[in-house]
Amino acid sequence: MAPSVDRTPPYLQVVQHLREQILKGELQDGDRVPSVRQIAEHWKISQATAMRAISTLSADGVVETVTGVGTIVRTQGNLHRSARDRFTRMLSTGRIYAPGEYAVIKSAELAPATAVVANTLGIDEGAPAIRRHRVTFNEQGPVSSSTSWFAADLAEVVPSLLVKERIPGGTPSAIQAATGRVGHTAEDRMTVDRATAEQAEELGIEPGGPVFIGCNVLRDADGEVIEVGEYASGPGRWTLYEYELPQSP
Incomplete structure (x- = not known):
């Protein structure tokens, strides 16, 4: 079989590389990104192509060009890291949160499973499940609120799931x-809704205001659910995804 050929345009290769560094926290808010000249020399592309890469990142809202300083990372106020970003970061660095972010665990308990959670875990609605609720912050304040749900029997083998730390x-x-079960596949479902009173209080927004909400499911190699996650973030934050499109033969 012939080796695959990367047909991604050169400027997008630069964009993908820098965006990945930003999402992983290797380039943090306020850090300077390489200059157009440095990018052109490193990637062996024209300065026009390098400029196109910077312009694309600027349009995404993750970098900003500052006169006399250069192009710097600007993510604290507008970047929401998706479940995919967090899982990727965990696998590559061993850490869930990017530098400058931290979580406060609000609760860790057995609670009645909601209809969506129960259906995903394969249990009856209202049956007990482990519920861990947290709020993630950065230097500017709350970023998102999220809840992770797990099968109740995991409490015996992973007791830390019921500890509020x-x-x-x-x-x-x-x-x-504890179990040898490894995350193999994950899925994200996302929509927009109005903030509940609890979400509004945790995110510092008005009740009934718009929130971006999602549900992610992590499964092992056998397709069994390891974790069901629910999250919400306020308006003005971007979630970034990249994917390849099939090419015509």
């Missing part, structure tokens, strides 16, 4: 260490 490396790592 952060778990180093994240809950998937703790479950893997």
Whole structure:
């Protein structure tokens, strides 16, 4: 079989590389990104192509060109890291949160499963499930609120799931260490809704205001659910995804 050929345009290769560094926290808010000349020399592309890459990142709202300074990362106020970003960061760095972010665990308990959670976990609605609720912050304030749900029987083998403290490396790592179950596939479902009173209080927004909400499901190699996550973030924050399109033969 002939080796695959990367047909991604050169400027998009630069965009993908820099965006990945930003999402992983390797380039943090306020850091300077390489100059157009440095990008052109490193990637062996024209300065016009390098400028196009910077313009694309600027349009995404993750960098800003400052006169006399250069192009710097600007993510604190407008970037929301998706479940995919967090799982990728966990696998590559062993950490869930990017530098400058931290989570406060609000509750860790057995609670009645909602209809969506129960259906995903394969249990009856209202049956007990482990519920961990947290709010994520950065230097500017709350970024998102999120809840992770797990099968109740995990409490016996991973008791830290019921402790109201952060778990180093994240809950998937703790479950893997205790059970050997490894996250194999994940899915995200997203929509927009109006903030509940609890979401509004945690995110510092008006009740009934717009919120971006999502549900993510992490499964092991057998397709069994490891974790069901629900999250909400306020307006003005961008979630970034990249994907390849099939090419005509």
